[in-house]
Amino acid sequence: MRVSRLFGKTLRDDPAEAELVSHKLMLKAGMIYQAAAGIYGYMPLAWRSLRKIEQIIREEMDAAGGQEIHLPVLQPRDLWQMSGRDKMMGPELFRVTDRRDREMVLAPTHEELLTNMVKANVNSYRDLPMTIYQIQTKFRDEPRPRGGLIRVREFDMKDAYSFDADEEGLDLSYQAMVQAYKNIFARCGLDAIIVDADSGAIGGKDSQEFILLADAGEDTIILCPTCDYAANGEKAVFKKETLPTENELPLEEVATPGVKTIQELAEYLGVSESKTLKGVFYMADGQFTFVVIRGDLDVNEVKLNNALGAIDLRLATPQEVTAAGVVAGSASPVGLKGTRIVADDSIELGSNFVVGANKDGYHFNNANVPRDFKADTITDIAMAQAGYACPNCGASLQTHRGIEVGHVFKLGTRYSDIQEATYPDRDGESHPIMMGCYGIGVGRLLAASIEQHNDENGILFPKPIAPYDVQLVGLNMQNDEVTNAANTLYEELTAAGLSTLYDDRSETAGVKFNDADLLGLPVRVVVSPRNLKQGIVEIKERSSEDPTTVPSDEAVDVIRRLIDA
RNA sequence: CGGGGUGUGGCGCAGCGGCAGCGCGCCUGUUUUGGGAACAGGAGGUCGCCGGUUCGAUCCCGGCCACCCCGACCA
Secondary structure: OEHHHOOOOOOOOOOOOOOOHHHHHHHHOOOEEEEEOOEEEEOHHHHHHHHHHHHHHHHHHHHOOEEEOOOOOEEEHHHHHHHOHHHHHHHHOEEEEOOOOOEEEEOOOOHHHHHHHHHHHOOOHHHOOEEEEEEEEEEOOOOOOEOOOOEOOEEEEEEEEEEEOOHHHHHHHHHHHHHHHHHHHHHOOOOEEEEEOOOHHHOOOOEEEEEEEOOOOOEEEEEOOOOOOEEEOOOOOOEOOOOOOOOOOOOEEEEOOOOOOHHHHHHHHOOOHHHEEEEEEEEEOOEEEEEEEEOOOOEOHHHHHHHHOOOOEEEOOHHHHHHOOOOOOOOOOOOOOOOEEEEEHHHHOOOOEEEEEEEOOEEEEEEOOOOOOOOOEEEOOEOOOOOOEOOOOOOEOEEEEEEEEEEEEEEEOHHHHHHOOEEEOOOOOEEEOEEEEEEEEHHHHHHHHHHHOEEOOEEOOOHHHOOOOEEEEEOOOOOHHHHHHHHHHHHHHHHOOOOEEEEOOOOOHHHHHHHHHHHOOOEEEEEOHHHHHHOEEEEEEOOOOOOEEEEHHHHHHHHHHHHHO
């Protein structure tokens, strides 16, 4: 491709819109064009790169036994009402109405439809296992699109679904996909790590995410520096400090004038925060819920939501708190009647806690469970943080930011139960099909890759996903000798199967070099009068500082070796 | 949805109750040519939209919309 003909111009100034490096560079390099918040058009450079990523995914999916299909994006809303996800996804689901007033959705993912298709086409245990995948556009009306291609509302995603007869089969399919994912990310030049994850709205049990550690990431990742424990903050567990067991003392009221926060309370009474209990108040699907957790810990809302099985969980407003008979600042589960209480299991790792008296300006000393109050549910709902103890080895955990580039789930029978997708086994007995699902965001993978591979001058594309292999730069294109030599080299490179972006513009050297650095193709070749006189061309890898020169007639071979390396 | 910010030529920005500007980019010509060239000439704008105030609004007032950032939210 000749740069003079390329659709898309590079920018000299940083675009004001962009905050993230990947976003900035993609706009600056003329790779993407924004149509609306979280909706982008891909220019040729981005599209070529995306297609390469897709191809890598396709190859690895096929190698793992996957079969590619193509599904409708426009789907009847019924399908989503049946699975309950019409409600669960709420406004995130794009809804449209056809001319006959039938309600449709733009599919955000494809479990429902595919399960129906499988139901109609799997008649026997002999048809299992199988893995089906698609690479298609999905629509999600995200509350806040951000960061260029990092979080968008219309995006291409590879979605794979496995169907097995039983859990053992699911485990095998799942492992095969995990391995395929490792291959994909490695081939794309991405250092993705695997972490335990929450399965969220999609449901299911085991779930892991592939994360690229990056400051620009939206997810908080908890890592153990000593062992291999790694989890998304939404899911991460940790060893909670157990306080020395004391004999239970009688409950006593103490005056705590003006004390509102846990920190103030601990200071005022001269006890550690872990010796206190705090209350946090939520509305879960309209029901007021009193959450109790040890004072040194914070509530993890994802865990809480899972414990409650709620669809809509939010903090209660001050009015709702008051209406429930709770005194904020001195809130207490002690003596609370008719209110759902959910407690973190940390409240059992100690005794004689300080807790609110539900009376402004007063707290209780020596509260004990279950003597003084009982919780409807006691489970782990605490948020892991840096410095807490690793659940496996006890080392001090670290937190990082990360970009989620892939997610794998063991769905189990959630969708097959709903859609009654069953198969008869050897004995003719009917069982629900065991499902797994596996997603990779293609555009996000590109953005994440650029986020990881860049320097102050621009992108450094990993070879397998670079839009072109080579940037051929002709300097002094008015010089016929240069033009002829560059044209010839362009043809030779192309003939050798090296995709080449040929900068044939009559720009100055500085402009061309800067654009070449910005676009970040793996290899740059320079043809110039100076070099021509010596019968050489200059070759430089984007990742290295210094160019090397080679005789013109060896250029193609040398470049070939660099690209294949 | 809450908080903050921004809308002026392709991009980055300034401006101001009275002719809409600058830099970059773009077009033409001349001279240049190894890290974002110089000179000369030129094109390009419904100043986000609607309404109000005013002799007159890009500017002041009201409403709306869009986009960005933080939070909520989010396979």
